[in-house]
Amino acid sequence: MATLYLASTHNIPGKFKNDEKIPSFCCECGIQPIPNEGLKTLRSDSMFTDIPTAILNRMKFLEEKDEKDRKDGTSHWHRLRQITPDTGRFIALMAAATPKGNWIEVGTSAGYSSLWISLACRQLSNTLTTYEIFPAKVEQAHETFSEAGVEDVIHLVEEDALKGLKEINDVSFCFLDAEKDVYLRCYELVIPRMVSGGILIADNATTHKEDLSMMIGRALTDERVDAMVVPVGKGELVCRKI
Numbered sequence: 001m002a003t004l005y006l007a008s009t010h011n012i013p014g015k016f017k018n019d020e021k022i023p024s025f026c027c028e029c030g031i032q033p034i035p036n037e038g039l040k041t042l043r044s045d046s047m048f049t050d051i052p053t054a055i056l057n058r059m060k061f062l063e064e065k066d067e068k069d070r071k072d073g074t075s076h077w078h079r080l081r082q083i084t085p086d087t088g089r090f091i092a093l094m095a096a097a098t099p100k101g102n103w104i105e106v107g108t109s110a111g112y113s114s115l116w117i118s119l120a121c122r123q124l125s126n127t128l129t130t131y132e133i134f135p136a137k138v139e140q141a142h143e144t145f146s147e148a149g150v151e152d153v154i155h156l157v158e159e160d161a162l163k164g165l166k167e168i169n170d171v172s173f174c175f176l177d178a179e180k181d182v183y184l185r186c187y188e189l190v191i192p193r194m195v196s197g198g199i200l201i202a203d204n205a206t207t208h209k210e211d212l213s214m215m216i217g218r219a220l221t222d223e224r225v226d227a228m229v230v231p232v233g234k235g236e237l238v239c240r241k242i
């Protein structure tokens with residue numbers, strides 16, 4: 001059980017000292033301090049309040065690169081085309097809530113979304129297998145995972161996911177973020193390979209609603225899953241295997 005210090009995460013250094021009367025709850029966040037040990041909290045192992053600096057630095061680097069790519073005319077295949085940071089938090093939360101099983105991602109790019117999922121990997125002592133087909137992106141993703149120190153929890157596979165997905169079973173989490181024309185085929189490969197309670201999330205359900213209409217329609221009427229589109233980031237289709 002890790003102990004987080006409120007003074008660093010809540011920006012109130014020195015507000016309470018050991019010899020002062022400590023209130024029942026921190027006035028700013030409602031978390032209970034532990035008397036005589038300064039400002040400590042009973043919360044532990046949070047995915048988001050204690051992200052390692054190496055991961056934060058690489059996330060920032062990739063966010064800036066993605067923004068630049070979008071403005072400077074970088075070609076479709078070379079652009080990073082990453083998820084938004086709130087989608088990152090969302091997929092990490094969803095992954096951390098899944099039952100036991102294998103976690104996969106279709107469409108690594110330079111590894112930004114994988115970094116978010118790596119936070120959940122640490123939480124549940126699980127690993128992520130992520131598929132990327134484009135060699136230049138594979139190179140950048142290797143650099144990301146090495147610099148961020150997450151190579152032990154992320155297994156990067158340079159392969160067409162349509163081939164790789166046929167070899168994996170007992171899937172409890174899948175994040176789908178590739179070319180739109182492979183979504184439906186990936187969906188049909190993954191759903192039968194999922195454990196009950198497993199979660200599949202597909203990005204761009206709102207921004208590419210027309211391109212993905214077949215796949216979204218299939219999921220929303222599929223008796224094997226409960227599904228809905230949630231207004232996070234670019235629109236996330238969330239399916240839970242029954």
Ligand SMILES: C[S@@+](CC[C@H](N)C(=O)[O-])C[C@H]1O[C@@H](n2cnc3c(N)ncnc32)[C@H](O)[C@@H]1O
Nearest residue numbers: 081082083107109112113132133134161178179
């Ligand atoms: C939208 S980007 C992924 C962004 C990434 N998820 C992120 O947020 O950091 C889509 C990626 O999927 C890859 N891709 C497309 N089709 C693929 C396939 N059949 N198998 C594996 N990767 C694929 C592309 O090369 C591209 O890098």
